[in-house]
Amino acid sequence: MNYTPHTNNDEAAMLAALGLKSVEELMDAQIPEELRLKGGLPLPEGKSEMEVERQMRGIAAQNVKFDHIYRGAGAYYHYIPATVRHIATNTSLISAYTPYQPEISQGILQATFEYQTMMCMLTGLDASNASVYDGATAAAEACKLALDKKRRQILVSEAIKPENKKVIETYLYQMNVDLQYIPVKEGKTDIEALKGMLSEQTAGVYVEQLNYYGIIEDMKAVGDLTAPLKALFIAGINPIAAAILPSAAECGADIAVGEAQPLGLSLSFGGPYLGFMTAKMEHIRKLPGRIIGETVDKNGKRCFVLTLQAREQHIKREKASSSICSNQANCAILASVYLATVGADGLKQIATQCCSKAHYLASKLSKLSGWSIKYGADFFMEFVTESENPEGLLEFLQTKGILGGLQLSDKEILWCVTEMASKDDLDTLVSLIEKYGKGGSK
Amino acid sequence: MIDLLFELSKKGSNKFSMPELDVPEVSVSAKRGTELDLPELPEVEVMRHYTALARRVHGVEDGPYPLGSCTMKYNPKVNEMTASLEGFTGIHPLQPADTVKGCTEVLKLTHSALCAVLGMDAVSFQPAAGAHGEMTSLLVMHKYLQSIGQTQRTKIIVPDSSHGTNPASAVAAGFEVVTIPSYPNGMVDMDALKAAVGDDTAAMMLTNPNTLGIFDKQIAEMSKVVHASGGLMYYDGANLNAIMGWARPGDMGFDIVHVNLHKTFSTPHGGGGPGSGPIACKKFLQAYLPYTELDYRQGVDAEKSIGKVKAFHGNFAVIVKALTYILALGAEGLKDASGKAVLNANYLFRQIASLYGEEYRHCMHEFVVSASKAGDEYGVHALDIAKAMLDEGIHPPTIYFPLIVKEAMMFEPTETESKESIDSLAETMAKIFSVAASDPDALHAAPLNAYIGRPDEVKAAKEMKVRYN
Numbered sequence: 001m002n003y004t005p006h007t008n009n010d011e012a013a014m015l016a017a018l019g020l021k022s023v024e025e026l027m028d029a030q031i032p033e034e035l036r037l038k039g040g041l042p043l044p045e046g047k048s049e050m051e052v053e054r055q056m057r058g059i060a061a062q063n064v065k066f067d068h069i070y071r072g073a074g075a076y077y078h079y080i081p082a083t084v085r086h087i088a089t090n091t092s093l094i095s096a097y098t099p100y101q102p103e104i105s106q107g108i109l110q111a112t113f114e115y116q117t118m119m120c121m122l123t124g125l126d127a128s129n130a131s132v133y134d135g136a137t138a139a140a141e142a143c144k145l146a147l148d149k150k151r152r153q154i155l156v157s158e159a160i161k162p163e164n165k166k167v168i169e170t171y172l173y174q175m176n177v178d179l180q181y182i183p184v185k186e187g188k189t190d191i192e193a194l195k196g197m198l199s200e201q202t203a204g205v206y207v208e209q210l211n212y213y214g215i216i217e218d219m220k221a222v223g224d225l226t227a228p229l230k231a232l233f234i235a236g237i238n239p240i241a242a243a244i245l246p247s248a249a250e251c252g253a254d255i256a257v258g259e260a261q262p263l264g265l266s267l268s269f270g271g272p273y274l275g276f277m278t279a280k281m282e283h284i285r286k287l288p289g290r291i292i293g294e295t296v297d298k299n300g301k302r303c304f305v306l307t308l309q310a311r312e313q314h315i316k317r318e319k320a321s322s323s324i325c326s327n328q329a330n331c332a333i334l335a336s337v338y339l340a341t342v343g344a345d346g347l348k349q350i351a352t353q354c355c356s357k358a359h360y361l362a363s364k365l366s367k368l369s370g371w372s373i374k375y376g377a378d379f380f381m382e383f384v385t386e387s388e389n390p391e392g393l394l395e396f397l398q399t400k401g402i403l404g405g406l407q408l409s410d411k412e413i414l415w416c417v418t419e420m421a422s423k424d425d426l427d428t429l430v431s432l433i434e435k436y437g438k439g440g441s442k
Numbered sequence: 443m444i445d446l447l448f449e450l451s452k453k454g455s456n457k458f459s460m461p462e463l464d465v466p467e468v469s470v471s472a473k474r475g476t477e478l479d480l481p482e483l484p485e486v487e488v489m490r491h492y493t494a495l496a497r498r499v500h501g502v503e504d505g506p507y508p509l510g511s512c513t514m515k516y517n518p519k520v521n522e523m524t525a526s527l528e529g530f531t532g533i534h535p536l537q538p539a540d541t542v543k544g545c546t547e548v549l550k551l552t553h554s555a556l557c558a559v560l561g562m563d564a565v566s567f568q569p570a571a572g573a574h575g576e577m578t579s580l581l582v583m584h585k586y587l588q589s590i591g592q593t594q595r596t597k598i599i600v601p602d603s604s605h606g607t608n609p610a611s612a613v614a615a616g617f618e619v620v621t622i623p624s625y626p627n628g629m630v631d632m633d634a635l636k637a638a639v640g641d642d643t644a645a646m647m648l649t650n651p652n653t654l655g656i657f658d659k660q661i662a663e664m665s666k667v668v669h670a671s672g673g674l675m676y677y678d679g680a681n682l683n684a685i686m687g688w689a690r691p692g693d694m695g696f697d698i699v700h701v702n703l704h705k706t707f708s709t710p711h712g713g714g715g716p717g718s719g720p721i722a723c724k725k726f727l728q729a730y731l732p733y734t735e736l737d738y739r740q741g742v743d744a745e746k747s748i749g750k751v752k753a754f755h756g757n758f759a760v761i762v763k764a765l766t767y768i769l770a771l772g773a774e775g776l777k778d779a780s781g782k783a784v785l786n787a788n789y790l791f792r793q794i795a796s797l798y799g800e801e802y803r804h805c806m807h808e809f810v811v812s813a814s815k816a817g818d819e820y821g822v823h824a825l826d827i828a829k830a831m832l833d834e835g836i837h838p839p840t841i842y843f844p845l846i847v848k849e850a851m852m853f854e855p856t857e858t859e860s861k862e863s864i865d866s867l868a869e870t871m872a873k874i875f876s877v878a879a880s881d882p883d884a885l886h887a888a889p890l891n892a893y894i895g896r897p898d899e900v901k902a903a904k905e906m907k908v909r910y911n
Contacts, residue, residue, distance in 0.1 A: 001770035003516050003708070004782040005860035011782075014789045014861055023781040026788060029804050030657040031689050041687045042558050046772030049520050056766055059551075060529025062544035064537070074753055075535050081458070083485060087492050092501035095517050097509055098714040103832050103892035106444075107495035108713040114447050117909040121479055127908050131715070133570035136753040163753035166733070170749035174584060174616025216472055243478055250475050259753070268525075269545045270535030270754025271570070272716035284906060290714065295902035297894040302443055307902040313573065313610035314843070318619040323610035326571035326704065326719075330712030333492075340447050340488045343456035344480040353463055360465035378470060398541065406536055423464040 135259025214382025223252020510852025561692020665695025687777025
């Protein structure tokens, strides 16, 4: 298969116009002899579309796709409305470049402006960028944003997702930053400990709502501690839970970031996902990446453009606030389609269903002999259990087409329940677990 | 003008529903104070809205897209199809290894294809875009230099013609930037390079062909100079579409590279993303690559690794699309794609060089012309010419980049434009230049047929209205 449209005659005519006989001649005139690749690429020959499709289907079939997923830990199995799936195939939206030519990019610019607005609505903050790579890089960029010449300390809750920790550590390791973890007490960020760690040197404090163990953090208490010291409170929020939990702004957050994959993006083995970043207006010039702004055209008509580009790498080069160029623009548009489709009521319903169903499963599991819920604190849609031999259980569930929770230790499992699970599904899960406990798997 | 979702919103019109809650409702004690105020629309209005918005976007299938350095080639449909297979979209990133053999196979195959094309030994798929790949590579180099006790190497050399992401990424990785001059044709000033290198040089960042579309023949010598000083060579893969199957960064002396799958390997740009910017390196650097639990490559070293730069395994679905493309084209197809990309660029350049008062000269997959003669003669600028192209249904070239060329216009037609398309593009350019000569104000007024006239960007930056309220 090949996607070049040239016929042999076209090629000959084009070469003739250049006074050449072959493409080789054109290449050889420019690439020094000793650097030319001899003997061709050591790769298989090309294939027909039909063969490629067959091969890729075969590869996909080597994966086990679970119909029942009770694992979250940063990637969430939610319903994706048909509108989102449909817009995802729109060729103009998907194939266009960054909207540097606003006159022929109004569709993408306006859709992104709407996305920014909806992320502000979710977080209660004033300004949003047009997206970054994912929730982990959003958290890392936010930590960097908080730094200034004097304040070089970043406090991060020990209860954030491990993937996010790793990315924050990588982003900060060359930045001359004093990165410290706030201890966890019974599954929650230890607010008392935070009080003792905060100082005039603290640039930012990062806490996730919901935390890794699924627990609802006391975000307001964090905001109350950071505000008097003028340390930035960076809230890492779950966009679905945000529909019913106190907003980031209500908790006193200066910046709210997170992973918006739950808003209509498929699991796809971890990407592409969507990092969102919102902030109080006073921080807008420090936000990394693209921002869309409203203006008028020369006829006074409302329109949208990339704005505040003086922060960005293509203008500022080494003085830019971040090197990000390509972002997750199409994912941002899909998240907007998701929010416009489900609406506020729909999002609240989805959040309530996740929360209610997770509690239903937790309560059933807590009644099984040898099982307990690890933490007493309020949780949302994820929770940790303790039981014997989780490894064997998870393998057993796999044989039944169920992806169970994530094993955290030799006794702990982190479960996640979303709106995708019906009561029957959950009852089946519990009875399978019970059966396994009684040796019924053998 | 299209109304915003918020202006279209009507209370009670959204009829989206969820299944009845079939377990007891649990509400949390901490509750949102302010009501969530998302727009309310019926499904048909949501679809009409996005359909209307999509019509106001110029995509690759809407017409030519010779946007230099962006490689806006056609995105084959089969790529989208394979990436949307449930066997990929439905896979959780934290599934057990024995249930993700297909995903690992995708990474393995793409890994070996990229190594073959680049002349490198190991790949990391975590970086989500080109600039992310740059930053990641710089951190890899930093870790390596640290491990061999070369902590005094704090400087990254970039030519003044480089992409803005290069210096920005260097700073993001904690380095200082040293900018060296290029000759007017974009070739690096060797004397300046020799003067710049020293025992504080960490690396040089370079793209070849350079940002003017010229293959820098001094590359082997440059690598020698930088290596002799103890520094490393970094290849910005933005221009890889010029050389697949013809030359390899690994053979030019580069130690580490990033690739833009959304440029060279035909995955869509998504209106700005998602892209995918895997990095590839020589064996001596592989232990420092981003850590992965997956076994698609050897040499992962948790102790030496820089850690992670993105959650999970990168923009996986984009990698599926790129692999589909690689399998379809194969060794000869990839070489042919680069060959035709270079042929198309030369064929276009040959036809339009004289409009700009320039001599045609060989170029690789793109070329840069200066509109400054047109400015002197007719008082029209690169921006005016670009805006006039919008009226003709053509996406303009990249303008005012690279910075070393005054009034730069950078054309990259890519290999998926036909001869007819390029002929017609050249005719359109001739037409625009004749209007420039006869009625320059018509160009100043352009575009007239686009969805909007030229926007007031100063007002946007001043008022900072970045959300509806």
